[in-house]
Amino acid sequence: MKTHFLCPLSFLFFFALAAQAAPDANPKCEAPQDHGSTLRVFHIFSPCSPFRPPNPAAASSWEESVLQLQAKDQARLLYLSSLVAKRSVVPIASGRQIVQSPTYILRAKIGTPPQTMLMALDTSSDAAWIPCNGCVGCPSSSLFDSHKSTTFKSLGCQSPQCKQVPNPTCGGSACMFNMTYGGSSIAANLSSDTVTLASDPVRGYTFGCIQKATGSSVPPQGLLGLGRGPLSFLSQTQSLYKSTFSYCLPSFKSLNFSGSLRLGPVAQPQRIKYTPLLKNPRRSSLYYVNLVGIKVGRKVVDIPAGALAFNPTTGSGTIIDSGTVFTRLVTPAYTAVRDEFRRRVGRNVTVTSLGGFDTCYSAPIVPPTITLQFAGLNVSLPAENIMIHSTAGSTSCLAMAAAPGNVNSVVNVIANMQQQNHRILFDVPNSRIGVAREQCT
Incomplete structure (x- = not known):
């Protein structure tokens, strides 16, 4: 059985799907190699995060940090509340006024040769989506370069997956869709490529490749949806992981890669x-x-x-x-x-x-x-x-x-x-x- 590990990273309210990001030069922060079906997880506010401000105390007071977290939570709760009134499944974007506040991050490798990306773990979303090369309004340091991947494909309007996104449009032959993200508007191409968590490659994984983001709320670091919709990680890896996973989330005070995401029914706790x-x-x-x-x-x-x-x-x-x-x-x-x-x-x-x-x-x-x-x-x-x-x-x-x-x-x-x-x-x-x-x- 293989075991995968997720890495939690911290950066106070910044988002970057950072390619080749590395933690601070602290021996406690060195990530063990991902292996099998367990991935190491750490908190976005962890001292080991490559996104952490050089002097977090100077960035904001504790009270200011708490108020910012509350504001993020308030927006997410409004988003979750809006979902329950929907009569149909919306596997990508999951409705309107979508505002995420991801606080736990996993390490994923996308493409051939692989590019290391940091993606938020989200149990209430379905699809994966990442900022891609050429994206207008996305952080330049956090882009997935699809041109460097020999296995990347842009999915057409006739693909079955295109029917699973909300309000798809066709730009030429490509399947495109739009979604709102707080005060921002996001345009993405439906794409596929090899995605590897630890040592298990998932070929032809479908995700949204963000091409444009406008407004005041740039999207966060990439997102891996662990919901139950048709384009979720569970659905796309059903034959590999049998729609089963577990996680243990560490405190934000944790200095090392101590949390884990365990994929598949094997090696899950028996006494639970x-x-x-x-x-x-x-x-x-x-x-x-x-x-x-x-x-x-x-x-x-x-x-x-x-x-x-x-x-x-x-x-x-x-x-x-x-x-x-x-x-x-x-x-x-x-x-x-x-x-x-x-x-x-x-x-x-x-x-x-x-x-x-x-x-x-x-x-x-x-x-x-x-x-x-x-x-x-x-x-x-x-x-x-x-x-x-x-x-x-x-x-x-x-x-x-x-x-x-x-x-x-x-x-x-x-x-x-x-x-x-x-x-x-x-x-x-x-x-x-x-x-x-x-x-x-």
């Missing part, structure tokens, strides 16, 4: 508890699970059943998402969790706020454990998964918030901070998701 994976035909790519309750300390908080209920018609329910940083709960659920959290910390402790976080403390506290109760599975979150701490001073905040206040705010999102140091196993053929505690930091 599962919860059923739910199907939403309106948004079949998202990983819905049945969240039935939340405990704060030893108390199951009183949450209205409708706040957690799965409803394919409205799109409500709970999803597992790798691209959102902080868990968002619909307002009735969040309010119940927050109030019990505050009560257990102590009524005499002063509560402050920071942006969208409304439960912050300027003095040290002992936070209670929060347990997410899924059907057949409980996941207890210790302090490291639920509290963010300032780098200077003693301020700490509950790293959860209410979902954005818009009409489509019906989705609870279990985000990547709450997933850190857990093995999350996506077993699509058996319609289940497994979770087990694992130190990957």
Whole structure:
């Protein structure tokens, strides 16, 4: 069995699908060779990231960084909320107003000879897409040079894949499509080439080759979609990996390549508890699970059943998402969790706020454990998964918030901070998701 490794990289809100990027000259940052079906993963804010500013502390204060993360999350939540109302699958671009905030990166080799690219891991998107040579508005240091690949092909309008993208157009014989990305407009050619994760080459892999980006939001480093749509990585590698993968996301404090993405059913953990994976035909790519309750300390908080209920018609329910940083709960659920959290910390402790976080403390506290109760599975979150701490001073905040206040705010999102140091196993053929505690930091 082969094992692949993903590399997490950090660069505060910059994006670059960087060819031949290398981490800092720190022995702890040297990446082990990818092998087999496990890929090393590291956080985008990791000190080992080649995109990290020379002096991150000078770039922005902790408070400013948190507010920027919240703004990114807010935009992503609005995007995810808009998806659930759709009646058809949109495998590329995944709808309108698409704003991603990828925080975990994998290393991929594209083309022949291979060009090393850094791509965001995203469980709520389907297609892969990268900035390509000649792209107007893309970072010049992050372009895939298709002319240097002997296996690159531009797919025509008559190709089966062209029917799977939203609103395709024909420029000559090439299949082209447009999508929005925040305040930007992106034009891409549907293409194919050999993509290699670790040592397993996937020939004829279909992806979007971005040719133009206009507006204020240039796209991030490339993206590899791990959703369930027809152009997703799972669908295109079904014969190789059997639509099965797991990951362990390291903390952003991790100095080395400690997280991993494990592809295929072989070598997955045997002792792991599962919860059923739910199907939403309106948004079949998202990983819905049945969240039935939340405990704060030893108390199951009183949450209205409708706040957690799965409803394919409205799109409500709970999803597992790798691209959102902080868990968002619909307002009735969040309010119940927050109030019990505050009560257990102590009524005499002063509560402050920071942006969208409304439960912050300027003095040290002992936070209670929060347990997410899924059907057949409980996941207890210790302090490291639920509290963010300032780098200077003693301020700490509950790293959860209410979902954005818009009409489509019906989705609870279990985000990547709450997933850190857990093995999350996506077993699509058996319609289940497994979770087990694992130190990957």
